[in-house]
Amino acid sequence: MTAQRRRAPGRPRNTEADRAVLSAALDLIAEAGVEGVSIDQAAKRAGVARTTVYRRYATRDDLAVAALVANEAAVLVSFQVPDQPSLADLVTTWSAGLSAPRSRVLLRRMMSVPREHPKLWAAFRAASAGSRDLSVHDLVIRARDEGQLAADADVEMVQAMLTGAVAVHLTNYPDDVSAEEVAEYFWRVLRTLGFRVATTGRL
Structure with missing residues (x-):
């Protein structure tokens, strides 16, 4: 030929x-x-x-x-989140995302997707493998195992409360909040949940 x-x-x-x-x-x-x-x-x-x-x-x-999967992947890459993020990595990532107005709008839009578009949400979760939730879940377990959290801490409830803290910030704080202010918010949340972190936000 x-x-x-x-x-x-x-x-x-x-x-x-x-x-x-x-x-x-x-x-x-x-x-x-x-x-x-x-x-x-x-x-x-x-x-x-x-x-x-x-x-x-x-x-x-x-x-x-x-689009949502690509956005999540881009966030993890841009903030260079390691495979096993620390509490500081978590705070840094959430602070950067929640101090960006476009990111805040997207996150608020996504809050209604599980209820209004359950099939789409299930497809997104399957495609992304729930990567962010799994990272937070594993982080809480490591913190408990390493003594940064009480040995009898309810991992699922701690994770749910951290997720709830994100929702509270999205709905109750202004969109022009700085990354530093968001970081302080999350260090306060972590201390309130019983994580052993210093008042300066350092481990």
């Missing part, structure tokens, strides 16, 4: 288009929630053809899940 008759492999995915589509979907989620996401709107916002999006994501939910 001649070179001319050989079929070339399919075109490689355009990573720039990938990023543009996922960024557009996140913007739409931030502006109007999952309900505001559509293939057409994402294509228009990203400046690509509808077929470009459909080749990647068959449905609105597929696109929304991919």
Whole structure:
């Protein structure tokens, strides 16, 4: 078979288009929630053809899940969170995320997803493997095992209360709060939950 008759492999995915589509979907989620996401709107916002999006994501939910998973992965990479984060890593990551207005809006939008879009939420959890929750769960266990938390601490309840503290901050604090103020908030939360940390926030 001649070179001319050989079929070339399919075109490689355009990573720039990938990023543009996922960024557009996140913007739409931030502006109007999952309900505001559509293939057409994402294509228009990203400046690509509808077929470009459909080749990647068959449905609105597929696109929304991919955008949320990519966003979570980007957060973990950008803050260089190690595989086994410390309490300081947790506070640093949450402080950076909760002091960024766009991140706060996205997180507030996501708070309604489990109730209003349970199938989409389940797909997101499966795709992300609950990476952030698992990290917090493992962190609490390590803190207990290393003596930073009482040996009889209820790990699941401590994790639930930390998650609740995030929700409280999102709904009760202004969006222009600084990272330093967020960090102090979480060190206070950790001390209140019984973590043995100094008043300066250091372990």
